[in-house]
Amino acid sequence: MGIVKIRSDFQQARWNEPIIYEMSTPGVRGIIPPEPETAIKAIAGDVVGKLPEIIRRKTAPYLPEVSQKHVLAHWLRLSQETMGSNIGNDISEGTCTMKYNPRVNEALVAEPNFAELHPFQDEDTVQGILEIYYKFEQFIKEISGLDKVTFQPGGGNHAVYTAASVVRAYWEAKGELDKRTEVITTIFSHPCDAATPATAGFKIITIYPDEKGIPDIEALKAAVSERTAAIFMTNPEDIGIYNPKVDEFVKIVHDVGGLCFYDQANANAFLGVARAKEAGFDMCHFNVHKTFGAPHGCSGPATGAFCCTEELAKYLPVPTVEFDGNKYYLDYNRPESFGKVRDFYGVAGVVLKAYAWTMNLGAEGLRACADISVINNNYMEKKVLAIPGITSAFQGNGITRQEQIRYSFEKLHADTGVGTDDVNARIVDYGIPSYWTSHHPWVIPEPMTLEPCETYSKDDIDEYAAVLAQISKEAYENPEIVKTAPHRSSSHRRNDEASLDDPEKWAVTWRAYVKKHLSKKKEMDSVS
Amino acid sequence: MSKIAGHPYIPNSVPEIKEQMLKEIGIDSVEDIFKEIPDHLRFKGQMNLPEPILSEYALRRHVEGILAKNKNCKDNISFLGGGTWQHYVPSVCDTIASRDEFLTAYVGDAYSDHGKFQALFESASMIGELVDMDVVNTPTYDWANAIAISCRMAARINGRKEILVPKSMSPGRLMVVNNYCKPEIRVIPVDYDVNTGLLNLADLRRKISSNTSAVYFENPSFLGVIETQVEEISKIAKENGALVIVGVDPSSLGVLEAPAKYGADIVCGELQPFGMHMQWGGGLSGFIATRDEKEFVAEYPSLLFGITTTTKEGEYGFGEVFYERTSYASREKGKDFIGTCTALYGIVAGVYLALMGPQGMQELGEGIMQRVQYAISKLSKIKGVKLAFDGYHFKEFVLNFDKTGKTVAEINAGLKALNIFGGKDLSKDFPELGQSALYCITEVHTQEDIDKLVEALETFC
Numbered sequence: 004m005g006i007v008k009i010r011s012d013f014q015q016a017r018w019n020e021p022i023i024y025e026m027s028t029p030g031v032r033g034i035i036p037p038e039p040e041t042a043i044k045a046i047a048g049d050v051v052g053k054l055p056e057i058i059r060r061k062t063a064p065y066l067p068e069v070s071q072k073h074v075l076a077h078w079l080r081l082s083q084e085t086m087g088s089n090i091g092n093d094i095s096e097g098t099c100t101m102k103y104n105p106r107v108n109e110a111l112v113a114e115p116n117f118a119e120l121h122p123f124q125d126e127d128t129v130q131g132i133l134e135i136y137y138k139f140e141q142f143i144k145e146i147s148g149l150d151k152v153t154f155q156p157g158g159g160n161h162a163v164y165t166a167a168s169v170v171r172a173y174w175e176a177k178g179e180l181d182k183r184t185e186v187i188t189t190i191f192s193h194p195c196d197a198a199t200p201a202t203a204g205f206k207i208i209t210i211y212p213d214e215k216g217i218p219d220i221e222a223l224k225a226a227v228s229e230r231t232a233a234i235f236m237t238n239p240e241d242i243g244i245y246n247p248k249v250d251e252f253v254k255i256v257h258d259v260g261g262l263c264f265y266d267q268a269n270a271n272a273f274l275g276v277a278r279a280k281e282a283g284f285d286m287c288h289f290n291v292h293k294t295f296g297a298p299h300g301c302s303g304p305a306t307g308a309f310c311c312t313e314e315l316a317k318y319l320p321v322p323t324v325e326f327d328g329n330k331y332y333l334d335y336n337r338p339e340s341f342g343k344v345r346d347f348y349g350v351a352g353v354v355l356k357a358y359a360w361t362m363n364l365g366a367e368g369l370r371a372c373a374d375i376s377v378i379n380n381n382y383m384e385k386k387v388l389a390i391p392g393i394t395s396a397f398q399g400n401g402i403t404r405q406e407q408i409r410y411s412f413e414k415l416h417a418d419t420g421v422g423t424d425d426v427n428a429r430i431v432d433y434g435i436p437s438y439w440t441s442h443h444p445w446v447i448p449e450p451m452t453l454e455p456c457e458t459y460s461k462d463d464i465d466e467y468a469a470v471l472a473q474i475s476k477e478a479y480e481n482p483e484i485v486k487t488a489p490h491r492s493s494s495h496r497r498n499d500e501a502s503l504d505d506p507e508k509w510a511v512t513w514r515a516y517v518k519k520h521l522s523k524k525k526e527m528d529s530v531s
Numbered sequence: 532m533s534k535i536a537g538h539p540y541i542p543n544s545v546p547e548i549k550e551q552m553l554k555e556i557g558i559d560s561v562e563d564i565f566k567e568i569p570d571h572l573r574f575k576g577q578m579n580l581p582e583p584i585l586s587e588y589a590l591r592r593h594v595e596g597i598l599a600k601n602k603n604c605k606d607n608i609s610f611l612g613g614g615t616w617q618h619y620v621p622s623v624c625d626t627i628a629s630r631d632e633f634l635t636a637y638v639g640d641a642y643s644d645h646g647k648f649q650a651l652f653e654s655a656s657m658i659g660e661l662v663d664m665d666v667v668n669t670p671t672y673d674w675a676n677a678i679a680i681s682c683r684m685a686a687r688i689n690g691r692k693e694i695l696v697p698k699s700m701s702p703g704r705l706m707v708v709n710n711y712c713k714p715e716i717r718v719i720p721v722d723y724d725v726n727t728g729l730l731n732l733a734d735l736r737r738k739i740s741s742n743t744s745a746v747y748f749e750n751p752s753f754l755g756v757i758e759t760q761v762e763e764i765s766k767i768a769k770e771n772g773a774l775v776i777v778g779v780d781p782s783s784l785g786v787l788e789a790p791a792k793y794g795a796d797i798v799c800g801e802l803q804p805f806g807m808h809m810q811w812g813g814g815l816s817g818f819i820a821t822r823d824e825k826e827f828v829a830e831y832p833s834l835l836f837g838i839t840t841t842t843k844e845g846e847y848g849f850g851e852v853f854y855e856r857t858s859y860a861s862r863e864k865g866k867d868f869i870g871t872c873t874a875l876y877g878i879v880a881g882v883y884l885a886l887m888g889p890q891g892m893q894e895l896g897e898g899i900m901q902r903v904q905y906a907i908s909k910l911s912k913i914k915g916v917k918l919a920f921d922g923y924h925f926k927e928f929v930l931n932f933d934k935t936g937k938t939v940a941e942i943n944a945g946l947k948a949l950n951i952f953g954g955k956d957l958s959k960d961f962p963e964l965g966q967s968a969l970y971c972i973t974e975v976h977t978q979e980d981i982d983k984l985v986e987a988l989e990t991f992c
Contacts, residue, residue: 037974
């Protein structure tokens with residue numbers, strides 16, 4: 004074990020990289036597409052010239068003209084101005100389970116026998132990937148205790164939307180969709196547990212916590228009725244507290260006929276420890292890109308594994324992957340399926356990586372992820388709560404936290420004026436990625452949510468806590484340095500946050516920026 | 532001794548470290564943490580999973596062994612398209628896609644992930660130029676979801692509850708749209724002309740009304756036809772107060788007109804052709820683009836990354852534009868929902884477009900169209916084989932085999948024996964087209980590849 008050392012002289016790459024359009028010189032090229040053979044050209048003739056005027060492009064698209072070396076260098080520099088979790092001490096992104104993403108799995112997805120598969124190939128030419136899907140489904144069934152799984156959703160939120168679609172199909176089939184109009188969720192469940200059923204047409208009822216930070220069971224009892232279509236809930240919630248009455252919640256909803264969906268985005272601490280089945284849930288999901296070691300890709304591509312009981316399996320999106328004892332196949336013959344949430348079969352690369360990751364760890368390894376995650380978190384809690392100005396949500400309620408904790412800088416803010424956004428900017432100066440504060444609303448003031456999953460060493464945790472201690476010290480002694488941070492990151496602090504909400508000023512493309520800002524500046528320059 | 536002690540992915544699994552940490556926490560065992568979970572909710576025993584393959588080498592052999600049961604489009608000649616297409620992936624795209632910084636970052640703010648914000652801003656900028664729009668979102672799951680979101684955006688913008696879509700659209704995409712539009716939006720299919728593949732304008736006129744929120748059409752269509760009646764469709768939509776949503780395969784936009792130029796209010800499409808390997812359909816990534824008007828921008832569920840200033844003069848900064856509209860900020864009151872989608876693919880698409888430049892996109896488009904024209908001229912001479920639709924094609928076209936007396940399945944089985952993956956069989960999804968298949972040709976196909984197909988079909992048909 005090393006010595007606790009913080010990176011006090013860290014400097015992130017700061018290339019002052021121009022926008023790619025500013026690097027453009029007419030005639031310069033980055034790559035040359037393969038040219039058709041002479042015979043092809045001779046027979047085809049001027050195909051573009053023959054297109055009707057209305058549909059033929061008259062002017063070439065305004066794209067940058069940059070040499071290959073400069074394209075490569077530009078994006079390499081932009082990558083250096085990004086703190087991936089494989090490089091950084093990414094305990095930061097609590098609720099996101101920033102695991103190590105093994106390189107070997109990247110090598111596997113680059114294999115032509117995977118990368119160059121077309122989704123419409125005959126089943127007998129894709130038996131390998133079908134086998135991976137099928138076997139990984141068996142793993143997920145074992146881990147969840149539920150009966151059937153789809154990997155079609157392209158992320159966690161998408162899996163929760165899939166749950167909302169299944170709930171709708173279920174009530175539609177029963178002829179009660181017009182009555183079952185409400186979905187209940189809890190405020191510390193991810194926003195998608197409210198937003199996706201709302202998108203699917205349900206009215207949302209939100210349960211707030213009791214004084215201990217556990218969703219208020221009395222509020223649930225008051226909320227359920229013959230209008231309840233389902234409950235969508237996380238456990239432990241994003242604040243890191245396990246709800247020990249979760250099965251009672253399920254029973255209360257089941258008693259009025261409602262379905263129960265378990266958002267298992269926070270499943271890492273429960274692999275082999277507790278499952279959706281034992282708590283009585285009808286459905287659950289896993290973020291495969293979190294819990295099963297696949298990378299997050301700056302926010303996707305990703306996979307949500309949606310799981311359900313046999314009773315609900317008939318509503319799953321098509322196709323499912325089946326095995327007849329001899330060969331694997333895609334099953335589209337599912338007349339009660341609600342349809343699809345994504346074209347084809349999901350992000351197969353994430354499923355492949357997760358399969359490899361799970362095969363590398365086995366049951367014992369998965370359980371070790373859970374054990375080490377909660378040990379790491381409780382070790383870290385002790386260190387972090389010893390830092391002046393930091394408290395945690397529902398601190399002192401006597402409940403041992405699981406894999407993550409929502410901390411608060413409320414006291415630091417009151418004492419020094421330094422809030423969580425300031426600390427979050429400053430932490431980057433020490434080579435640590437921005438942390439996850441909290442989804443809105445900030446029920447816990449000035450929040451910070453940390454998750455030291457099994458990837459992180461004792462030294463990582465010690466370093467992280469030492470950096471937080473250092474920033475706290477700075478806040479009490481020299482708050483300006485925190486309030487004006489970052490100083491050593493790839494860019495400085497934004498100085499006009501309001502511009503991002505102002506239709507006259509915002510610009511999400513270069514052409515919009517040129518119109519709104521550069522053209523105006525030119526006009527002003529010429530006037531002056 | 533535990534097999535997992537000292538596992539390379541779990542540093543604190545070393546027993547001595549674990550013990551020390553437990554000691555510092557002040558507990559004897561991890562069970563003192565899990566005690567919060569009531570006993571009856573605990574999973575008892577060990578999960579029934581295969582024994583771990585601990586060595587990286589053995590793991591690789593194991594997985595590669597399973598993958599070896601696949602046949603791929605590199606070792607075989609594939610003419611499959613229909614939503615995932617085989618294009619050449621430039622090496623620089625693979626290099627950037629595999630950078631650990633981009634590959635493993637997530638939701639960090641612009642202070643730790645400035646490069647991610649700039650990269651996605653640049654991708655949006657280049658896609659905006661292709662389609663001639665000022666606002667482009669961070670990527671969606673795929674084209675299907677981009678259409679679906681566009682439809683819901685349109686319905687919120689004008690308060691109308693019907694969307695007209697072409698009957699010729701991809702069945703997979705249509706299923707996604709149908710589900711996403713439920714329950715308040717009705718998706719109504721509009722016929723296509725079985726001779727030309729173009730939208731049936733008479734049917735469009737019949738079905739459009741003051742309830743129509745938007746008319747959606749694709750260019751090129753799923754059946755490979757370039758829709759040329761774009762002015763008429765836009766005119767009919769606008770006369771009825773409806774918006775126009777155009778779905779594009781953007782690899783065509785070096786040679787085909789930007790949809791905004793012929794009336795699109797919302798453009799959406801698929802980025803997979805721009806540097807993503809097919810990955811059995813896992814390479815998909817959708818986009819949506821609109822004008823920079825508040826009523827449009829306000830309806831995006833997606834994150835939008837904007838450029839701004841910082842305290843350092845002359846430096847670009849980046850941040851989230853109009854964040855309150857998202858479900859991250861406003862839960863069920865946000866616009867639909869947002870989550871982890873396909874950001875890395877969005878970044879790669881930007882790299883691809885910068886490599887290609889204007890000339891590359893023109894040459895790509897022209898070269899594909901020439902190959903297709905060559906293929907059509909040869910294939911349509913084969914006895915019994917007929918090009919299903921007259922008119923203009925980009926990279927896909929439908930061949931009808933009715934007069935060969937064989938089914939597509941039979942023909943494709945024959946082709947497969949020659950290491951050729953024939954076109955997508957349409958007979959189930961589009962029975963009105965008889966025994967027809969959707970063929971796709973891109974810049975990866977050589978004359979020899981096409982000639983092999985021609986020779987093979989001459990033999991079978």
